Amino acid sequence: MMRKSVWMALAVSAALFLGGPASFAGExxxxxxxxxxxxxxxxNYYAFGSALAQVINRHTGANITVSSTGGSVENVRLLKKADIExxxxQTDVNSYALDGVEQFADGAVNNFSAITACYPEMVQIVVSKASGIKSVPDMRGKRICVGAxxxxxxxxxxxxxGIYGMTYDDIDERFLSQSEAKNALQDDQIDAFFMCSGYPNANVTELSLTGKIDVISIDDGHIWLLLEKYPFYAEYATPDDQYKLGHPVNSVAVMSMLVALKELGEDDVYAITEAIYENLGELRGVNRKAEHMSLENPFRGxxxxxxxxxxxxYKEKGIEIPNM
Incomplete structure (x- = not known):
């Protein structure tokens, strides 16, 4: 079913085995x-997608190949063209695509469906200690990277x-990718950057080794306002101190999610879902972010x-399906 497109030039085979030939008995x-x-x-997406492909391929005999892309928004646009299956x-991007808002204001994209939520992607606000930024309001007048x-x-x-009553008029906004933002902060070209990523993030970990950065929290009151206004967010607190900050960070997160074209066969998507959840321990062994996955709540966000x-x-497992 794989379509030939320019993205195939970026594809890297994820049909890797954990040792020995796969056995499909009972699968x-x-x-x-x-x-x-x-x-x-x-x-993180590339690494986690590769882990998913590895486990699914091993247990179903599929040939899933992972492709490096620009991330969630670009992936939805590729799905729209059926260049990928x-x-x-992200759950917020999923919502924007289905509703035809934000990046998809020129038209909703609804030719894909959800398979499962995967892991939380924390909104991380990384600041230079030299900037004096201790909270979001302190960003006024500062050089802030807001993302690509x-x-x-x-x-x-x-x-x-916006929840803090601010707009880009209140900051000196910069539009950079995640890696560009890391380099810009390191070179004192910006004072802070926003990013949305699984925790910990390698770029922030690298910056933290300098001892010159901090990651600031969103206060409880504004977290509550965000959750009320944008239901695809969830409250998130760092579970440890991998950035060596000396304090926890309270923020919000969206969930990463696996989606498929609606035209992908029901039996194939059933087999993909089964392979993931019947082999969750194996998936966790390949990528620890799968520790966030559970049949207790596969629809977060x-x-x-x-x-x-x-x-x-899910119905066979006795799990209620939302809005079905």
Whole structure:
């Protein structure tokens, strides 16, 4: 089923085995080949997508290949053109696409459905200690990177500033990618940057080794306002101190989610969902972010639009499907 497109030039095979040939006894097979959109080749989406592909391929016989892309927004646009069959996207971007707002104000994209929520992506506000920024209001008049133009976390930056009664008029906004923002902060070209990423993030970890950065919290009152206004967010607190800050960070997160084209066969998506959840321990062994996945709540941040193949699997497990 894989379509030939320019994205194939970026594809890297994820059909890796954990040792020895796969056995499909008692498991549902997939004979097709599929392309999965992820994110930057050095980012969390690419690594996690590769882990998903590895486990699914091993247990279904599928040939899922992961592709390095620009992330959630670009993945939705690739799905719209049916250049990819599977993708990782953020729950907020999923909502914008289905509603035809923000990056998709020129038209809703609804030719894809959800398979499962994966792991939380924390909104991280990284600041230079020299900037004196201790809170979001302290950003007034400062050089702030709000993300790449049209990115999911650029919207998050606007939403968080807005909750504090601020706009880009209150800051010196800069539009940079995650890696560009890291370098710019390191070179004192900006005072802070917003990003949305699984915790910990390698770029922030690298910056933290200098001892010259901090990651600031959103206060409880404004977290509550964000959750009330934007239901795709969830409260998130750092579980440890991997950035060596000496304090916890309280913020919000969106969930990463795995989606598939609606035209992808029900049996194939059932097999994909089954392979993930029947082999969750194996997936966690390949990528620890899978520790956030559980059949107790596979729809975090996903109000509906569940693919029929995934829905069949969940119903067999006695799980209620949202808005189905």
């Amino acid at each position: 549902h097979k997939i004979s097709g080949s599929f392309l999965m959109g992820t994110g930057s080749a050095t980012g 599977l993708a990782l996207v 133009v049209g990115s999911g976390y650029e919207v998050a930056a606007r939403q968080i500033l 996903i109000p509906g639009n569940i693919h029929p193949g995934a829905a069949r699997f």
